[in-house]
Amino acid sequence: MTAKPKIVVGLGTCGIAAGGREVYKAIEKALTDNSIDAELTQTGCIGACENEVLVDIVKPGQPRISYGKVTEEKIGEVITNHLLNDKIDREFALGKIGEGELPAEYDDLPNFFVDLPFYEKQVRLCLRNCGFINPEVIDEYVERDGYEALKKVITEMKPEEVVDVVKKSGLRGRGGGGFSTGLKWEFTMKAVGDKKYVVCNADEGDPGAFMDRSILEGDPHSVMEGMAIAGYAVGADEGYVYCRAEYPLAVKRLKLAIEQAKEKNLLGENIMGTDFSFDLKVKEGAGAFVCGEETALLMSIEGKRGMPRPRPPFPANEGLFAKPTCLNNVETFANVPVVILDGPDKFASIGTEGSKGTKVFALTGSINRTGLAEVPMGITLKEVVFDVAGGIIDDGKFKAVQAGGPSGGCIPEDLLHLPIDYDSLTGAGAMMGSGGLVVMGEDTCMVDIARYFLTFTQSESCGKCTPCREGTKRMLEILQRIVAGEGEPEDIEKLKTLGEAIKDTALCGLGQTAPNPVLTTLRYFQDEYEKHIFDKRCVAGICVDLMVYLIDAELCNGCGRCRKACPVGAVSGEKKELHTIDTETCIKCGVCVEKCKQEAISLQS
Amino acid sequence: MKAENDFNYAAVDNIYDTWKAQKGALIPMLQEIQHEFGFLPRTALEYLSKKLNQPISQIYGVCTFYSQFHLKPRGQHIIRVCQGTACHVRGIAKIATALEDELQVPVGDTTEDLLFTYESVACVGCCGLAPVMMIDDVTYGRLIATAVPDILKKYERGEDNDS
Amino acid sequence: MTKLNVTINGLPVEAEAGMTILEAAELAGIDIPTFCHDPQLVGAGACRICIVEVENARNLPASCVTPIWDGMVINTESDRAVQARKANLSLLLANHPLDCLTCEKSGACSLQDYCYKYGVSETDYVGEGKDYAVEDSNPFYERDMNKCILCGKCARVCHEINGAGAIDYAFRGFTSTISPAFGEPVENSPCVFCGMCTDICPVGALTPKLSKGKGRVWEINKVKTICPYCGTGCAIDLHVKGNEIVGASGNREGLANKGHVCVKGHYGWDFVHSPDRLTKPLIKKDGKFEEASWDEALSLVADKFKAAGAEGLAGLSSARCTNEDNYLFQKLLRMMGSNSVDHCARL
Amino acid sequence: MTNSIDEVENADCLLISGSNTTEAHPVIGYRVRKALKNGAKLIVIEPRRIELADYADVFVQIKPGTNEAIFNGLLHVIIKEDLYDKEFVAERTEGFEEVKAAVEKYTPEYVAEITGANAEDIVEAARIYAAADKASVLYTMGITQHSSGTNNVLAIANLVMATGNIGRESTGMNPLRGQNNVQGACDMGALPVVFTGYQPVVDPAANEKFSKAWGVSLNDKPGLTVTEIFKGAKDGTVKAVYIMGENPMISDADLNHLEESLDKLEFLVVQDIFLTETAQYADVVLPACTFAEKDGTFVNTERRVQKVNKAIGPIGESKADWEIIMALANKLGIDWNYGSAEDVFKEITSLTPSYAGITYQRLEEEEGIQWPCPTEDHPGTKFLHQGKFSRGLGKFHPIEHQPPAESPDEDYPFILTTGRNLYHYHTASMTGRSKGIKEFSFEDTLRINPEDAAALGVADGDMVKVASRRGEIQVKAEITDTVGKGVVFMTFHFSDSPVNKLTNCVIDPIAKIPELKVSAVKVEKVAEMAAK
DSSP: OOOOOEEEEEOSHHHHHTTHHHHHHHHHHHHHHTTOOOEEEEEOOOSOGGGOSOEEEEOTTSOEEEEOSOOTTTHHHHHHHHHHHOOOOTTTEEEEESSOOOOGGGTTSOBHHHHSHHHHTOOOSTTSSTTTSOTTOHHHHHHTTTTHHHHHHHHHOOHHHHHHHHHHHTOBOSSSSOOBHHHHHHHHHHSOOSOOEEEEEEOOOOTTOOHHHHHHHHOHHHHHHHHHHHHHHHTOOEEEEEEOTTOHHHHHHHHHHHHHHHHTTSSBSSGGGSSOOBEEEEEEOOSOGGGGSHHHHHHHHTTSOOOOOOSSSOTTTSOGGGSOEEEEEHHHHHHHHHHHHHOHHHHHTSBOSSSBSEEEEEEEESBSSOEEEEEETTOBHHIIIIIISOSBGGGOOEEEEEESGGGSEEEEGGGTTOBOSHHHHHHTTOOOTTOEEEEEETTOOHHHHHHHHHHHHHHHOOSOSHIIIIIHHHHHHHHHHHHTTOOOTTHHHHHHHHHHHHHHHOSSHHHHHTTHHHHHHHHHHHHHHHIIIIIOOOTTSOOGGGOEEEEOTTTOOOOOHHHHHOTTOOEEOOTTSOOEEOTTTOOOOOHHHHHOTTOOEEEEO | OHHHHHSOHHHHHHHHHHHTTSTTTHHHHHHHHHHHHSSOOHHHHHHHHHHHTOOHHHHHHHHHHSTTOOSSOOOSEEEEEEOSHHHHHTTHHHHHHHHHHHHOOOTTOBOTTSSEEEEEESOOSOGGGOSOEEETTEEEOSOOGGGHHHHHHHHHTTOGGGO | OOEEEEEETTEEEEEETTOBHHHHHHHTTOOOOOSSOOTTSOOOOOSOOSBOEETTOSSOOBTTTOBOOTTOEEETTOHHHHHHHHHHHHHHHTTSOOOTTTOTTTTSOHHHHHHHHTTOOSOSOOOOOOOOOOBOOSSSEEEOTTSOOOOOHHHHIIIIIIOOOOEEEESOGGGOEEEEGGGOOGGGTTOOOOOHHHHHOSSTTEEESTTTTSOOGGGOEEEEEEOSSSTTOOEEEEEEETTEEEEEEEOTTOTTTTTOOOHHHHHOOGGGGOTTBOOSOEEEETTEEEEOOHHHHHHHHHHHHHHHHHHHEEEEOOSSSOHHHHHHHHHHHHHTTOOOEEOGGGO | OOSOHHHHTTOSEEEEESOOHHHHSHHHHHHHHHHHHTTOEEEEEESBOOGGGGGOSEEEEOOTTOHHHHHHHHHHHHHHTTOSOHHHHHHHEEOHHHHHHHHTTOOHHHHHHHHOOOHHHHHHHHHHHHHOSSEEEEEOHHHHSSTTHHHHHHHHHHHHHHTTOOSBTTBEEEEOOSSTTHHHHHHTTOBTTBOGGGOBTTOHHHHHHHHHHHTSOOOOSOOOOHHHHHHHHHHTSOOEEEEESOOHHHHSSOHHHHHHHHHHOSEEEEEESBOOTTGGGOSEEEEBOOGGGOOEEEEOTTOEEEEEOOOSOOSTTOBOHHHHHHHHHHHTTOOOOOOSHHHHHHHHHHHOGGGTTOOHHHHHHHTOEESOOOSTTOOOOSSSOSSSBTTBSEEOOOOOOOOOSOOOOSSSOEEEEEEOOSSOOTTOTTGGGOHHHHHHOOOOEEEEOHHHHHHHTOOTTOEEEEEOSSOEEEEEEEEOTTBOTTEEEEESOOTTSOGGGTSOOOBOTTTOOBOTTOEEEEEEEOOHHHHO
16 A cells, blocks of 8 residues: 555644634645545644644655644645645744655755754653644554553563552652652552552643643543553552543543543453453543542542542542542653653653653743643753743743742742752742743733732632631732732731641642742742832732823823723813823723823823 | 423433443533533432432532532523723613613523523723623623613524624 | 550650541640541541641641651640641631620630630631521521531531431532522421531531520530430430520430430420429319319329229329339339239330 | 440341331431441331332332231242341241241232232342341331231241341341330339339249338239220229320320220329320329439430439429329328439339349449349340340241231221321420420321322312221321322321321230221311311
8 A cells, every 4th residue: 555645733722722623624625626645634732832733744755744833724735735746835844753855955944853942852751642643543552652561561560560660760740749659559559448440630720731631632542551550550440530621622532542442452351361451431520620639539530529638548548439549640641651661760861860751841921932841850940941932022031930830839030040850849939730831021910920820729729628718818818909009018927827827737739839829929029019018019010000091291192082082081181282190080991092092191100 | 380390300310320320420410411401400400319319418519519510591692791990980880770671680690581691790891881791702882771672682583693 | 456656745645546646635635626526527627727736747737637657746736836726717717707795606616715725816817708698497596607617517417427418518619608408498408407517516607596595605504314205315415504494415425326316305305494384283173173282182192092992093104204203103003902004115 | 126226337237117217216317327328238118108218228118017928028038049047047046947837928929919019129128138247127116006016026026037137236126115215114114014124923923022022912913004994994994093194195096985984084193294185184183393303214225224314403393203103102101211213223223133233323424224234243235135035045936917907998998007207206295395396397297199189189288187987187188109009197296186086996916006007097178168
């Protein structure tokens, strides 16, 4: 059979949002219209979000060419040029991947993973298949050594040996606290129970984190294989993936993947003819961030309110339905086949003393290159922010990076030299968390950011324990007062006292870390709080209540548009003469600014 | 009593039967009930409580815990009335009264025909157009109370797509 | 039982493996405040008032749900623990009506007691508070959810002990409350009014109506006795002020019931003070009862009994009366020559 | 009870029959639900779909008055399927073969025909019960208040012994006593045939012991039972009756018949806390103290003797019952001199071997003691029949099903069965005077199946007339599928709808219990105006 050219469209949630489905249809049309015989398929997210929609074209014997930012209108032309005329459209081409011959004129095309600055420092273990395989076709996973690790484990290794390998690799949980995965497995293995479970935490709820979604959408089998290996190691025959309901595509692909794996006897009864059986179910969340906390997650699978329960007993001893349960997150499980196939030593050679392997980060905020990046542990924050993410947009000045989502903290410029590992981030008051990195420039108000994250955690508090239920509410009320210009001198002290008390006494991880965004901004940016409270000023120009609208006397031509537009009658002035805004009456809605053709009105702190 | 008899118990039976073998499957059952009815009808929950032998208080606790679940039907169109300062100053109260007169439901409720859910919102950010309300994604600004019935009629006639 | 050695507030304590810090402290006679803990209920670790400082622990664990380990060094009243405890008290106080002057629970309220102990006289954190209507539509107890501190014991006792499961947590986060389904009043729920929730409530959120305004805690003397209703034999405490019963509650020492009660034992004591009580002997004269002296009444009875003779005399003793009453009853009849003694055991 | 209340929650199978546990014994009901949470299997055999039926693994809904048949049926299946405990039967019992022969004909199909239950349910229930390691039967008046009450109990005993489900922790046969001190009243010899501790009056040794202790020569012939007493009153052989703390005018069967008896009596003295329906008939009424005003002891259903403590002084001139009896004794020329309830108790323990080791001090310290407690160093007895029955070998009794005295017919087409509700107690003389309870539960209803109601044209809340061959009453109808077709239910708490005007006073020949649980009645709707 002569190989056909292959066209791969990135259809993760991000690709779809960027118009991937339309692009896909346009390609179908172009192929039909031009009678081109090519295989059209889809893949998950490769991580380069800013370049969506991504389309890769593989012509037999040639390297894979990746096109970015393609549009519905232009893609037809790109395809026909490439496939019929061997012409690569340089406007869209990002780079080449893999071996093969190209016409000499394209020798200068960058090598995607090597030359593109976004990928240069990345090491792709978890994301090894994302963006390459069609997640809806199991064979594509199998072709890339899929289920080889499981095969090795169940045919050649004893459960204890599997646990030892994972322990030796130094793999730590990628979801939050960073507990040793091998130890967790060992505890579950040793726990006594007539029934055991493996549970995958796919309740990725942090605003700004989407790596788990990308893995589930782009490479569901890697997670399932990791879970089955865990099942064999700990003695479980049943597993659950708890996926948030807001990830419908991930749920769909997981369910499909489970079905396909069962058909191939890679899951289910007597896997690959061995004595090992492992069944997998998907449970959809119902909209509660706290269910990302492991005990709350278990409660939710049990059909209860997702209210965390005290630990100990830890899930390894008493987890789902009070049975020993091995619970890890998506990224952790996705690492497992790599650890098994490459061996623990190779895995452990990546990273630092205490943090092995890689970590996937979701890069967002005021940076040039947003997206998913998998970097080796130990790389510095500075490298991630400036080398991988390309620094602040519009050559702006870096102010802070928020690491670890609502549970994490803001890290200032003078700590950018910190290596990315569990302990350094925790030491700085932030945490690895799920791996969200929000980069902020000078125009970000740190008080406002703290308020933003606390608004989130406060609204997601389950209400069980006093400090989280009552405390986050009071902290939020104080922050709301401060950004509204009603802050009082003792507020800073109150925030610190409350923050420490919540951190010290809350029942679960969500509560204990909820004050982090406030405590870290207080630690590194207390002066901004003080300016809000004492000077009633927001230097970043974000907190509207602390600003006034002023009309520039030089620019105002007295046209009266602002006066007419003002909904509260705060603007006065005779026609053709300078207008003024009564700041007492003004509600700062900003309509006047929109209306002013002279650009004479602006917000001043 | 009649309404009770008309209730589609069979739908709940089916959902229950699909999931009963799986331990702790309350949440998927609720998800499917909501999918079936568009919300979680009290009758369905009480019926399910009996089938599961699980206290209704517990089921209610679960329903009110997860933001995905709605205990009241949601309208086909969501009306949001702006409560911002500008709208307040410009007389949103009259608009609200006009809406309540037309819809015959208080804020937070849904009309009996399930066409509208009537909510209020802190500020939609169109102060220059105050007073403002939104229906689904469409913003109606510089509203006068007398215009309200006509706007709603458009939706009642199903002519909202062209707005 | 494996013995573990721990140190609590500098004191060496030998405790059993599997015990919580709270239990070990109890052994040592060290009091740790709690709201949500109850030895009969599954541990919740919700109120976080029982937090203590443990050497080398990252945060302050809740003593009620944290098991001890050998060599554990615990300080229940360290500065850090006390500060955190005060912060949590202050937070609860910020969302709790301060109507202690008229509150039924005053004097027996744990929130009041701990605020007193830790000198928390007012809250540092003013803000939005609860705003629920007080529910008093049932005749047995009042529910004022504004006073609720969400320890959850009422819901747990309802599910775990009673089994009715009439109430549970509803909503989430700051808007959480304890409620019957659909926010209905309790009489429209499976509530069977055992009132164990009112016994277990640490604050004034759940208060028995019959006792309302009848006496302050410190004026009340609790007398342990046995419930006069069915054959379970529940130990109950009668709450006595002067010569009046003003309330009742389950007594946990009772081995038959361990403090559990039902609606009759809990709220059925006030017949004692019914105006219908017989207070004087009555003799029927011309078909109408007239009050008489004991001497007169008993003389008449004695005469009639003698006249009836052993064969003509019979007695119905009582399954409600004490052993002592029953014993003397049958003894009297038998001494009069009649074995015709029975009671309604069969009914 | 052969076992303790505490043991209920550790049983792995509970068979509940003739007991609406969650309403009549709520606190024991909590333990049942705890047992279910702990994973116990539940079999409910009841004419009504009681609350616990919803939690049952098998709910066998039977016609009232068919209990022996169902238990024979269970035993039939157990023997047929070879599920019985051969070792236990061989070592600890006698008479098995006769019972085996007797239950031969009680096939599931035959039993289904008699009881109206499903044959499959009978088989399922039998298997569950037989498979359990620790099975406990809980029952109350639904088993005993029948003309065949004794046989019902024996049929259960056959089942229990055949499966070896007795004499161990959480394993046994547990009648739940209905009144606070019904156990104590029996223990104290408030029965026509026994002195305290079940020492027969006809036993010469016992008679001599008590004669000596009390200083008189005692009658050694059995006395009359309550039903016989009223019969005697009616025919004039009983002349004076002393009633202490009982209200038979509400609780007894066939009240019209009873009224006649009381009217005929020469002299009636009633000693009570209220002027009860019965006290209305008295010649002399003596005011007694309530439980709150006196010291003494109660014995609960698990044979636990517990201390009752005086909380308040007597109301008015009322006196503790024992004080009244003592005063009367002294009027009769018997010189009694008890200084306290404790003095009386000391005399009781000195004459009652099963109480011999009990003292007030121990009761206070040990939270009650379960008899038998023969010596002061004996801890009391948690469960009975360990290793050995009181008579030695457990005796099987072949039992034949005997239909109730009254069966529904054309004139009286419904079976009326009675019971309690959660809120009231017995004749409601106490609960009916409790503010909260009275406000919450103030009237009775006739529970009737929707199909029956429809046939009668009765709507929920309609006033109906319920009549038996003995009398008639009016009550509101409550339409519910918790009762089967052809069965109606009422409680006996309410004096304005005194259901015992309808019940049948035919008694069980051995236990002399009236058949309160089965009477034939007719139901008709009362015309609107007449209802008011």
